[in-house]
Amino acid sequence: MRLEMTDDEIAVQEVFAGFFADQCPPDAVREAADLGHSPDLWKRLAEMGAPGMAVAVEHGGGGATLSDLAVVAAEAGRRLAPVPLIEHAVAVRGLIATDPGHDAVADLVAGDRIATLALRAAIEGEARLVPGGAVADVVLGLADGALVVGGDAAPGAAQANTGDLALANRTLGDGQTLAAAGETEWRRMVSEWQALTAVGLTGLAQEALSLGTTYAMEREQFGVPVGSFQAVQHGFANVATSLEGAVFLAHKAVWALDSGNADADRLAAMAFLFAGETAQACAAASLQYHGGYGYAEEYDIQLYYRQAKARTLVLGPPSAEYRRLADVVLAPDSTEGAAA
Amino acid sequence: MDFSYPADVEAFRTEVQEFLTEHVTDAVLEEVDTGTVHSDDLHKAMAAKGWLSGAVPTELGGGGMSPLKMSVLIEELQLFRAPIDAMGVAIGMASIILELGNDFLKGEVVPRLLSGDALGAFGYSEPESGSDVAAAQTKAVRDGDEWVINGQKMWTTMAHVADYVILLTRTNPDVPKHKGLTFFIVPLDSPGIEIQPVWTMGYERSNATFYDEVRLDDKWRLGDVDGGWNVMKTALKFERGIAGGQFYSPPLIDATIDWATDAPAPDGGAMIDDPGLRESLVRAMIDVEVCRCFAQKTAYLADTGAPFGVEGSMTKLFASETFKKHSHWFMDAMGPDGLVKRVEGDGPHVAFVEETFRHAPVTTIYGGTSEINRNMVAEAHLGLPRARR
Numbered sequence: 001m002r003l004e005m006t007d008d009e010i011a012v013q014e015v016f017a018g019f020f021a022d023q024c025p026p027d028a029v030r031e032a033a034d035l036g037h038s039p040d041l042w043k044r045l046a047e048m049g050a051p052g053m054a055v056a057v058e059h060g061g062g063g064a065t066l067s068d069l070a071v072v073a074a075e076a077g078r079r080l081a082p083v084p085l086i087e088h089a090v091a092v093r094g095l096i097a098t099d100p101g102h103d104a105v106a107d108l109v110a111g112d113r114i115a116t117l118a119l120r121a122a123i124e125g126e127a128r129l130v131p132g133g134a135v136a137d138v139v140l141g142l143a144d145g146a147l148v149v150g151g152d153a154a155p156g157a158a159q160a161n162t163g164d165l166a167l168a169n170r171t172l173g174d175g176q177t178l179a180a181a182g183e184t185e186w187r188r189m190v191s192e193w194q195a196l197t198a199v200g201l202t203g204l205a206q207e208a209l210s211l212g213t214t215y216a217m218e219r220e221q222f223g224v225p226v227g228s229f230q231a232v233q234h235g236f237a238n239v240a241t242s243l244e245g246a247v248f249l250a251h252k253a254v255w256a257l258d259s260g261n262a263d264a265d266r267l268a269a270m271a272f273l274f275a276g277e278t279a280q281a282c283a284a285a286s287l288q289y290h291g292g293y294g295y296a297e298e299y300d301i302q303l304y305y306r307q308a309k310a311r312t313l314v315l316g317p318p319s320a321e322y323r324r325l326a327d328v329v330l331a332p333d334s335t336e337g338a339a340a
Numbered sequence: 341m342d343f344s345y346p347a348d349v350e351a352f353r354t355e356v357q358e359f360l361t362e363h364v365t366d367a368v369l370e371e372v373d374t375g376t377v378h379s380d381d382l383h384k385a386m387a388a389k390g391w392l393s394g395a396v397p398t399e400l401g402g403g404g405m406s407p408l409k410m411s412v413l414i415e416e417l418q419l420f421r422a423p424i425d426a427m428g429v430a431i432g433m434a435s436i437i438l439e440l441g442n443d444f445l446k447g448e449v450v451p452r453l454l455s456g457d458a459l460g461a462f463g464y465s466e467p468e469s470g471s472d473v474a475a476a477q478t479k480a481v482r483d484g485d486e487w488v489i490n491g492q493k494m495w496t497t498m499a500h501v502a503d504y505v506i507l508l509t510r511t512n513p514d515v516p517k518h519k520g521l522t523f524f525i526v527p528l529d530s531p532g533i534e535i536q537p538v539w540t541m542g543y544e545r546s547n548a549t550f551y552d553e554v555r556l557d558d559k560w561r562l563g564d565v566d567g568g569w570n571v572m573k574t575a576l577k578f579e580r581g582i583a584g585g586q587f588y589s590p591p592l593i594d595a596t597i598d599w600a601t602d603a604p605a606p607d608g609g610a611m612i613d614d615p616g617l618r619e620s621l622v623r624a625m626i627d628v629e630v631c632r633c634f635a636q637k638t639a640y641l642a643d644t645g646a647p648f649g650v651e652g653s654m655t656k657l658f659a660s661e662t663f664k665k666h667s668h669w670f671m672d673a674m675g676p677d678g679l680v681k682r683v684e685g686d687g688p689h690v691a692f693v694e695e696t697f698r699h700a701p702v703t704t705i706y707g708g709t710s711e712i713n714r715n716m717v718a719e720a721h722l723g724l725p726r727a728r729r
Contacts, residue, residue, distance in 0.1 A: 233714065326621060
């Protein structure tokens, strides 16, 4: 048991915290809003080796664990980085797991091309509102039970959306089949996406909370900082407590995936759902305690408020995911009762 | 990070589960149902296992069970619905005495507490002081080698079956409130003590205790005269170290699933297939998973000697608030079925959701209210200033 980061992870965190703070200030997020993607930021991330870091060394990757990648995901989330880093990483890992000789692998591992994952099964061959879909050269997804890699070209434009994400519809129907019965492989990718996104959402939430508490200590009303009022403090304390829990649970899910724990899929879904709700609650509290400036476009907290929602909803309606998870944990033969 | 438990802790968990399977019988649960949240047989059996003395720090002469094992013990006790109040008081009181008490108290009281032969009760709260514990008014006045105690304590749970109360008194009314407090260990059979029941809406029995000219030799004093606030800080440290309460919800979830498996849904089928209930159950299970993370992290910090006060506050706040929320969700899911109370002869597994609904509000209040814990999180975790109220 070790419930803190290793020295290596701390080193990675310091590097990428500095990187995103320099390369991805709020202005860069705003500039990338239309496409939901910053090609320049992606290029710099590729130079750092981030897109392929969690790919095995024999495939040209960095050989890092998901836990290592999670450290980067948290820092990317903290700065709302407009790049499909998590989608790319899990799609490339999934592609290599099913077709290690695929001719796109080398470019993808290097970050010269971008991959993504359709988080919802395609309907009549089309995957709708795919995250990273506006810019991804390679799209993996589930179509009629098969894991396919889609063949159409990136549209290069996003569907305008709440979170300024690079969402676009992509055709999977005429893609190449990686596994005819590919649900297990696809589910594994979705689980990895959920666990890493959970960590990214906690990074987003930490920054949202920090924006709120910092502002509340600067802003004075009635002659004192608004952050000195107990009503405000208790609102912050509630979401800060949930956030601490969300951080632990997200890291537990990543650990479970890395270590092949039998509960990994269940924990990933739980971590994602809890982190999504918590990130939205943190951003909402911080926006509220900004008063009117909270919804002013020029303030950053509204970016976090919108993105917390968007980064959660790309998987689908949360209630659908709660009910899918119910089918897993409440199955008649499940041994995963609450007390298990 | 690595969330796996060391092999010896996993083995300990198995040992605890086997013990509890044997000892937490329906008879024990029915005993708790009387309102006195205690089973003497279970308590003594745990003492015999060495789990009471084991939890006392090694440097204080105990077995030095690791905080990690302690957290596993408490988790399993809660999952089995076992009463844990007496254990918490025994370990807490013994630890305080061993750290700050005189040789008489160490020799007379501690062995009896840790063998399970004697029980303790906490005497901090008063009718006019709860969260503001330093405002205690129960008076202790020195008279030669003795002290004379007059006053009243509230929520002296277990006092009617206990042998000792750890009593917070005011020995100096003329200084700031934190500086005029003194602690005593008071034998509850002392002349002048009266114990009256205070029943909760959850049919749990607590007590009001009255102290009328109770005379006590100075050897029963715990810590320095007017040094009670230091004792209180030590007491809170041990209380947090052995803090239970992270796993309130699992038995509630299990009871709801049991009910829903057979309960007919209004439009056919069983309630377990109701999409709304299924979502609620999963949400509650996620909250439990978060509690599990909190418990593990708090124990891990304690194990490594790091401060864990903030995590302790967060754990208590999150676990109790979500538990209360869950109790409403699952009562609501049951509709009028949820209102039906357990009656004589039903046994301890009937109407558990209803019982939980009546018990849950206790948990966001006792042992540190949610409001006090939010203050702690705001100040110690978020670095906000002492609040304006």
